[in-house]
Amino acid sequence: MQSNIKDNVVFASPKNEEERAFIAGACVRKLGIKFPSVLDEFGNSTERAYTGWPDRIYLIDAQGRVVYKSKPGPFGFLPDELSAALAKTVGTTKKTEATDAPGSTQITDNKILIRENP
Numbered sequence: 001m002q003s004n005i006k007d008n009v010v011f012a013s014p015k016n017e018e019e020r021a022f023i024a025g026a027c028v029r030k031l032g033i034k035f036p037s038v039l040d041e042f043g044n045s046t047e048r049a050y051t052g053w054p055d056r057i058y059l060i061d062a063q064g065r066v067v068y069k070s071k072p073g074p075f076g077f078l079p080d081e082l083s084a085a086l087a088k089t090v091g092t093t094k095k096t097e098a099t100d101a102p103g104s105t106q107i108t109d110n111k112i113l114i115r116e117n118p
Contacts, residue, residue, distance in 0.1 A: 008030060009026070009027055009030045009031060011023045011026070011027075016042065017041070017042045020039065020042060021039055024037070024039045055072065055073035055074065055077075056069060056070050056071075056072060056073060056076070057069075057070040057073065057077055057082060058070075059082065059085050059086060059089060061089050067085060067088075067089050068081070068082060068085035068086075068089075070082065
């Protein structure tokens with residue numbers, strides 16, 4: 001991938017668990033990943049069990065329907081598409097005392113504020 005070349009994260013496929021761990025560690029460091037990362041065993045049993053590829057973003061409406069499904073990520077994640085789908089799904093509101101309530105959603109200037117329930 002061009003982004004891997006740009007970020008200087010290009011490795012040959014590992015041939016064993018030790019090489020895989022070395023490459024994974026190098027990728028975490030070079031890409032500046034700050035969240036905890038784990039490594040599947042060499043046979044990829046976790047990947048097969050949970051089918052985590054390709055990544056997608058789904059937007060589910062209040063009735064439980066899928067109203068937006070992104071293209072495969074990460075390059076298929078288009079924030080403007082998701083923003084438009086959110087606006088269409090939840091509607092736009094003006095900031096009032098009611099929208100400051102827990103569980104409310106507010107969309108202004110293409111920014112979405114979701115207040116979580118305590």
